[in-house]
C-alpha cells in the first residue's frame with residue numbers, strides 16, 4: 001500500500017505504470033502547484049521504487065546529477081549523484097522544473113532517455129547500463145517555455161507525455177479536505193473562489209491560483225485563522241502585487257467569506 005496521499009485526476013496512474021513497464025521516460029507538463037511532484041512520489045511508493053528528486057536551476061551542473069570525486073582522510077573517492085544512483089541501483093530520477101537547467105547539464109540525459117539507456121561517466125570512464133527499474137521522469141511548466149523545442153527528435157520521441165492541470169472542482173475539494181482538515185463547506189467555498197479566479201483573464205495575475213495555495217488557505221483555517229484572513233494571506237497576496245488586482249481578488253473573497261474587523 002502506498003503511504004503518499006494522491007487523488008488521481010484521470011488515467012495518469014495507468015499511464016505511468018505502462019511507461020515504467022516499457023522502460024520509457026515520462027514528461028509531465030503542468031502549472032505549478034497542480035500535483036506533479038505529489039504524483040511522482042505516490043507512484044514511487046506504489047511501484048516500490050526509490051524516487052531521487054532534483055529540483056533544477058540554472059546553477060545545476062552535470063556533476064550535481066552524475067556525481068563527483070570527494071576527498072577524505074583516505075584520499076579521494078567517487079560519490080554517485082542522484083541520477084547515477086537511480087541508474088545504477090534502480091529507481092525513479094525525477095527532474096523537476098527541468099527547463100531551468102542549462103543545456104550542457106541536460107545533454108547527459110540523451111543517451112539515457114533514448115533506446116540505449118546508458119549513462120557515460122567521463123570522470124571515471126564508466127559506462128553504466130541502466131538498471132531495469134530505472135525510470136527518468138521530468139516535469140516543467142509549459143506556461144513559461146517550451147522544453148521540446150530544444151530537444152533532439154530522437155530523445156523527444158521517446159517520452160510518454162502527461163499533461164496536468166488543476167484538478168476538477170470535485171477532486172480539488174476532496175484534496176483540500178484531506179490535506180488541510182477543513183470541512184466540506186469551507187472546501188467548497190475555496191474551490192469556488194479558485195474557479196472564479198481562474199476565469200479572470202488578467203495579465204497582472206501571472207499564474208492562476210494553484211491547488212497548493214488552496215491547501216495552504218485550508219491549513220490556516222484549520223489552525224484557527226478567520227477564513228477571510230486565511231484567503232488573503234495565502235491566495236490573494238501571492239497572486240499579485242498590483243493594487244487594483246488585489247482589490248478585485250479581495251472583493252471576490254468577500255463574496256464567500258465574511259471579513260471580520
Ligand SMILES: Nc1ncnc2c1ncn2[C@@H]1O[C@H](COP(=O)(O)OP(=O)(O)O)[C@@H](O)[C@H]1O
Pocket residue numbers: 005006007008009030031032033034035036037038039167175179211212215
Ligand atoms: N491529485 C492530488 N492529490 C493529493 N494532493 C494534491 C493533488 N494535487 C495537488 N495536491 C496538493 O497540492 C500540493 C502541491 O502539489 P505539488 O505536487 O507540490 O505541485 P507541483 O509539483 O505540480 O508544483 C500538494 O502538496 C498537495 O497538498
Ligand SMILES: [Mg+2]
Pocket residue numbers: 033036037038096
Ligand atoms: Mg513540484
